[in-house]
Amino acid sequence: MNQLGTGIAITGSGSATPDGVLDNHQLSQIVETSDEWITTRTGIRQRCLADAQASLSGLAAEAAKRAMAMAGVEPEALQLIILATSTPDDLFGTASQIQALLGASNAVAFDLTAACSGFVFGLVTAAQFIRTGVYQNILLIGADMLSRWLDWSDRGTCVLFGDGAGAVMLQADSRDRLLGFQIRSDGTQNKCLQLAYKPQTQQLVKDIEVGQGNFAAITMNGKEVYRFAVQKVPEVIEKALFQANLTAEDVDWLLLHQANQRILDAVARRLKIPSHKVLSNLSQYGNTSAASIPLILDEAVRSGKIQPGDIIASSGFGAGLTWGAAIFEWGR
Known part of the structure; x- marks a missing residue:
């Protein structure tokens, strides 16, 4: 696997979840369901939900700080921040906001979108930068707030998802741990699981229409x-x-x-x-x-x-x- 003599080690982890907790009994007051129906089909008993004022960047930064502390890495030592998310605060990307919150002025930052595979895809992506000798200290964050994009009348989806963030520090090492x-x-x-663009037509001038951005x-x-x-x-x-x-x-x-x-x-x-x-904790957090x-x-x-x-x-x-x-x- 390691061609260039530079290995990757995962040296720290951190996580953060919102304070709001919605259990199955409370959910049954919103949509026709029950604790028994949800737990027997999914194993989920409750989920953490962010309030309307919460930001993904704030939650992600909290998880990131804990991962960096465990690894003993200071913000100025970070060279790359990868945020795996499908629910950014800003459609142009949220990783740079996290970079600013952390004070990681030497780090480049970008978002990576691969939904529930995002963390694994991000880990593989980060490894390439380390193995080629480009970077030695990379922060990888997986964070999502899917509660923003749920139809709370659809019991097939609203019972499943919760909000949260997790992070790991990846560092160059003499031995490759990936x-x-x-x-x-x-x-x-693709249509089996979607958060799809839902255009609203806006006519600019005669014969020219554009879609006004929105998502279903x-x-x-x-x-x-x-x-x-x-x-x-x-x-x-x-x-x-x-x-x-x-x-x-x-x-x-x-x-x-x-x-x-x-x-x-x-x-x-x-x-x-x-x-x-x-390892299983979805009974407490649902699908994050x-x-x-x-x-x-x-x-x-x-x-x-x-x-x-x-x-x-x-x-x-x-x-x-x-x-x-x-x-x-x-x-x-």
Whole structure:
């Protein structure tokens, strides 16, 4: 994997969630559903929701500061900030706002959009800058506020999503801890999960009309997304493990995008990974899109579950449709 002698190490993690918590019983007052209906189908019991004044940049910066503190990295040492998000504060990009909030004046910053696969895609992207010797200190953030884009009368989607942010510090190292990866896209299935542009026509002059920017609420074909995930995710993890010259037996932790407990269980069964190695916190947070993997990673590190040297098989999957896997070793 490492061609140039520069390896990548993941040296710090951090996370942040909004203060607002909406549980299933409260949700049943908004839309026709119940705690039993939601938990049996998804495993979700509550989700954190940002208020109308909250900013994605603020939440992301909070997670970032915690990751930097764990790694012992000062803002001026940052060289690159990658924000994986589908819900920026500014459609032109939000990473630069985070750069300013952190005081990371030496860092270039950009957004990366790959929905629920965003963190894995961002990890792979960051690794290329380190492996080629361009940068040594990269901050990768996964953050989303999907509550902004939900139809709260659609119980097929509004029960699933929550808001949050997670971050990791990636640093150059003599040994490469990113052991293998695979990333994939299939645009033919794009309509299975969308947050689509919804034009409103505005006539400027005779014979010239333009669309006035707006977006529809999230739409999803749940059955198709489930079918896609349980088929493609084990496959892409196996390919990444093969690239890393490892097997599922070598994995200490299975770290999947937190979309649905049934998906987590199905993927683990297919890979023959025992349930005690499967990390899950979606009962508390729901689907936080690009934030879900770094959020649960940070929880597992801070609780002492994940220890330096542990082998983690991670996979993100979702809108696009996109999916990918990264096999990495935690810490230096």
